[in-house]
């Protein structure tokens with residue numbers, strides 16, 4: 001497969017969209033990122049990695065970390081987490097509070113902020129250090145030992161973290177957090193602040209395309225668990241745009257307000273695209289357009 005030619009064609013096609021949208025403002029340290037950045041990488045299940053544009057430039061993974069924290073909790077703790085978090089699309093923004101009271105402090109899914117806070121809480125209980133566990137996991141899966149937290153982004157998000165604090169306190173009032181709210185928030189912000197490139201994320205997400213196998217052939221998740229993470233990514237990974245993402249791209253995907261989107265073609269490859277300009281629902285404008293064009297050119301959507 002000539003991924004290089006394919007990715008170049010995608011990059012040419014989306015050029016008019018690069019710079020469209022708004023860079024995330026509510027985390028001030030993210031607001032200074034250049035909106036004209038664009039990169040895309042593909043990690044094939046056979047181990048080859050191809051990219052174009054800014055594919056080796058690190059950016060803030062933000063909510064893409066939610067897919068990896070779910071993988072770690074499923075790996076270490078099996079299906080127990082589903083007693084504390086659902087797996088239905090929320091139809092609401094990623095940081096919405098509104099459903100939590102109606103649904104007794106049980107978040108709709110693990111990929112909205114409330115759900116990810118519950119998953120981080122469980123990972124903290126299981127490991128004693130959720131954010132370091134995730135950083136080490138991502139270093140191992142990406143093969144990049146230099147991955148690090150961005151302390152300025154974590155501090156900035158903590159300073160402006162009233163919304164996430166509200167979600168966490170509210171769930172704690174229902175008994176759906178085991179650790180202190182401040183501990184859960186701190187680890188959640190650190191996880192979101194990890195800096196990775198499209199290359200790093202496409203390689204690290206390879207186990208989702210390999211039905212749970214790591215790059216070296218060892219097993220991280222069962223095929224059933226990998227299938228389930230991909231299913232929740234498809235239905236919930238882009239929040240209240242998950243319907244539009246399925247319509248346009250037709251793949252499991254997980255976005256973050258840093259402008260990255262990871263998408264999985266089970267059995268074939270994992271993609272990561274990055275461009276910081278976001279639409280009103282917090283998904284990369286050029287990233288969505290790139291994945292849309294990629295599956296249109298290849299016919300590799302799951303549909």
Ligand SMILES: NC(=O)CC[C@H](N)C(=O)O
Nearest residue numbers: 062063094113192256257
């Ligand atoms: N959608 C996102 O990427 C949101 C992540 C961000 N750290 C937050 O909690 O608000």
